[in-house]
Amino acid sequence: MNDLIKIGIPSKGRLRESVLNIFKKNKLKLISKRGDRDLFGSVKGKKNIQIIYLHAREIIERLADKSLDMGFSGLDLLKESEINIQKNIKVFKSYPFGKATLVVAIPNDFIDIFSMADLEEVAFEFKDKKKRRLRVATKYPNLTREFFYNKGVTQFSLVKSVGSTEVAPFTGSSELITDITSTGSTLAANNLRIINDGYILKSELCMMVGKSSFKNKNLQKLAKLLSTKY
Amino acid sequence: MKSKNLSENILRSVKSKGFKYIDLPSVIEADHIVQRSGENFRKFIFSFTDQAGKEICLRPDLTIVSCLRYLENNLKGKEKIFYSGQAYRKSQNKKDSIIREQVGFEIIGSKDEKSDDREIINTSLKSLQNIKYTSGTLTIGNVEIFKLLISKLEIPSRWKLRLLRHFWREDYFNDLLKRLETNADIDPTEVEVDKKKFLNLLKKDPSTIIAGRSIGEILKRFDTKIKDPRKASKGKKVSKIIRSFLKIKCPINDAAKKLNKFFKKNKINLVVDQKYFPISSNKVSKLNVMFSTTFGRQLEYYTGMVFKIDIKSNSKIVNYVNGGRYDGLISDLGSQKKIPAVGAAFNL
Numbered sequence: 001m002n003d004l005i006k007i008g009i010p011s012k013g014r015l016r017e018s019v020l021n022i023f024k025k026n027k028l029k030l031i032s033k034r035g036d037r038d039l040f041g042s043v044k045g046k047k048n049i050q051i052i053y054l055h056a057r058e059i060i061e062r063l064a065d066k067s068l069d070m071g072f073s074g075l076d077l078l079k080e081s082e083i084n085i086q087k088n089i090k091v092f093k094s095y096p097f098g099k100a101t102l103v104v105a106i107p108n109d110f111i112d113i114f115s116m117a118d119l120e121e122v123a124f125e126f127k128d129k130k131k132r133r134l135r136v137a138t139k140y141p142n143l144t145r146e147f148f149y150n151k152g153v154t155q156f157s158l159v160k161s162v163g164s165t166e167v168a169p170f171t172g173s174s175e176l177i178t179d180i181t182s183t184g185s186t187l188a189a190n191n192l193r194i195i196n197d198g199y200i201l202k203s204e205l206c207m208m209v210g211k212s213s214f215k216n217k218n219l220q221k222l223a224k225l226l227s228t229k230y
Numbered sequence: 231m232k233s234k235n236l237s238e239n240i241l242r243s244v245k246s247k248g249f250k251y252i253d254l255p256s257v258i259e260a261d262h263i264v265q266r267s268g269e270n271f272r273k274f275i276f277s278f279t280d281q282a283g284k285e286i287c288l289r290p291d292l293t294i295v296s297c298l299r300y301l302e303n304n305l306k307g308k309e310k311i312f313y314s315g316q317a318y319r320k321s322q323n324k325k326d327s328i329i330r331e332q333v334g335f336e337i338i339g340s341k342d343e344k345s346d347d348r349e350i351i352n353t354s355l356k357s358l359q360n361i362k363y364t365s366g367t368l369t370i371g372n373v374e375i376f377k378l379l380i381s382k383l384e385i386p387s388r389w390k391l392r393l394l395r396h397f398w399r400e401d402y403f404n405d406l407l408k409r410l411e412t413n414a415d416i417d418p419t420e421v422e423v424d425k426k427k428f429l430n431l432l433k434k435d436p437s438t439i440i441a442g443r444s445i446g447e448i449l450k451r452f453d454t455k456i457k458d459p460r461k462a463s464k465g466k467k468v469s470k471i472i473r474s475f476l477k478i479k480c481p482i483n484d485a486a487k488k489l490n491k492f493f494k495k496n497k498i499n500l501v502v503d504q505k506y507f508p509i510s511s512n513k514v515s516k517l518n519v520m521f522s523t524t525f526g527r528q529l530e531y532y533t534g535m536v537f538k539i540d541i542k543s544n545s546k547i548v549n550y551v552n553g554g555r556y557d558g559l560i561s562d563l564g565s566q567k568k569i570p571a572v573g574a575a576f577n578l
Contacts, residue, residue, distance in 0.1 A: 083322065107441045111427045112452035117409075121388065122451070124395055126443070133265060134442075145269045152402045154268045169441035176441065 005219050006050045008059035008071035011039065015056055018097035018205050019072045022230045048218060064088040069213035070223065076102055076180055076203035080140045090214060091206045093227035098205035100182040102140055104198030107169050108191050115196050116151035123155040133157040137168035138178040147200045166190035237333060237578050239360040241314060244335045247353045249312040254295045260285040262298060266562050274319045288318040292332045293573060297560045300338050308340035336573030346572050347535045347555060348508045354539060354551045354574050355514060366541035368517045370482060370507060371525030373397065374534045375489065379475055382498045383468050398530045407472060410465040428452055471496050478523040481512040485521035508535060531556045549577050
């Protein structure tokens with residue numbers, strides 16, 4: 001059983017499509033016995049590989065707790081995870097797919113804010129006048145907190161969001177947001193604008209391996225194979 | 231310095247100076263911590279949710295809990311208190327214990343600030359009688375002098391506030407000084423583009439709220455910002471003054487003389503009297519007494535006098551006590567009035 005390599009693939013979305021393509025290009029045929037909705041799979045002719053389709057966020061957690069040996073997920077999700085999780089995971093390959101950037105976005109009408117330095121000032125003024133902190137809605141609390149502090153913005157509080165973060169400033173649950181975007185069109189459509197130097201992280205699809213699993217020679221071979229053709 | 235007897239002796243000596251022992255709750259609302267100390271502090275707290283959905287945390291620090299007690303019990307007037315107990319904090323370093331023993335004492339709600347400052351330092355000095363040590367240093371600083379200096383400098387008021395806000399974040403503060411030396415506040419092309427939006431916004435009702443801010447508020451800040459340029463040459467001069475101010479360190483009885491010489495040389499209209507400092511003697515028991523302008527930058531809640539005592543024991547230098555004045559803490563936690571507070575905590 002020790003030789004079984006467990007690979008996590010995102011169960012939906014753009015990342016899933018890109019990963020399936022990578023396998024295809026390397027002539028590894030993925031089989032799902034019970035059809036498309038089957039969350040387990042295998043690779044034709046490779047009995048030592050098991051495929052598990054999971055949420056991209058969960059893939060990272062499962063790599064850290066060793067229930068996966070290899071996984072495909074976004075760099076943003078890895079960097080957002082807790083330090084102790086990151087310590088157990090190695091990024092073996094970054095692919096030019098699933099490119100997106102985590103950005104700080106404000107309502108278009110905040111014309112007095114050009115840069116993070118402006119936001120720093122507004123955040124302090126806001127706290128002084130309204131006796132509460134500026135709220136930032138985000139799916140990425142850890143990355144956001146670190147970035148804001150580095151830019152001197154300390155007077156804020158985070159509002160955790162799980163989806164449609166763009167509406168938060170207009171529904172009264174936050175004043176601004178940070179979110180992942182690839183073209184910026186969703187932000188623009190929702191009357192939001194990216195702050196000039198509000199770029200937190202550039203993300204892309206990555207192949208990650210559990211640090212302890214990486215001692216396995218077969219896993220190393222497979223990792224190399226999957227990182228040459230894509 | 232871990233023996234139980236020792237901490238009992240220290241508590242006894244604090245008590246003998248007229249401080250009253252108080253019990254403090256072990257858990258507090260996490261929102262107090264986040265509103266006061268910011269999101270970064272969340273990393274350190276152990277929090278959980280109560281039956282009503284409120285986020286509660288183990289006390290990460292006893293000073294904040296003690297100030298909350300004063301506020302929530304609607305206490306008035308002067309209180310001299312001390313407390314002892316565990317504080318709980320997460321640490322990135324696995325070797326650090328999550329439990330910290332903290333013994334602290336405070337004077338809250340008294341207007342006699344100078345004499346309270348002295349009393350807190352003297353109480354710390356008295357408790358030293360319980361400790362074996364060969365030599366040491368009492369370092370004294372005062373954040374207020376920095377604030378006064380900034381108020382006298384020739385820079386836009388926005389910049390003054392900015393420097394004051396980030397005094398305790400040394401790296402970021404140094405970045406600010408570098409920025410002050412250049413003239414990169416406003417990008418002219420962006421101002422041009424935004425000017426159009428500005429004119430559009432002008433047509434709207436200024437009381438309209440957009441994402442928590444009124445149009446009037448946004449327009450006002452935009453206007454101040456574009457009318458508030460500064461010259462890089464002035465910025466360079468100011469930055470040089472600040473840097474050299476932060477290098478001042480001397481025996482305490484030279485402090486006033488040194489500072490006044492500095493103010494005169496830089497044509498800053500300020501004079502400090504030696505009586506301003508809680509101590510004027512360079513040697514107190516086995517301690518050298520020093521003044522430092524940068525000291526007090528590590529904790530954001532200090533507003534005035536700050537001090538620490540480091541002692542040499544078994545050829546090791548150990549931090550024994552830290553303290554200072556935090557007049558803004560209780561109002562930050564929600565008090566309508568500013569309530570003076572000064573205190574110190576032993577490092578056991």
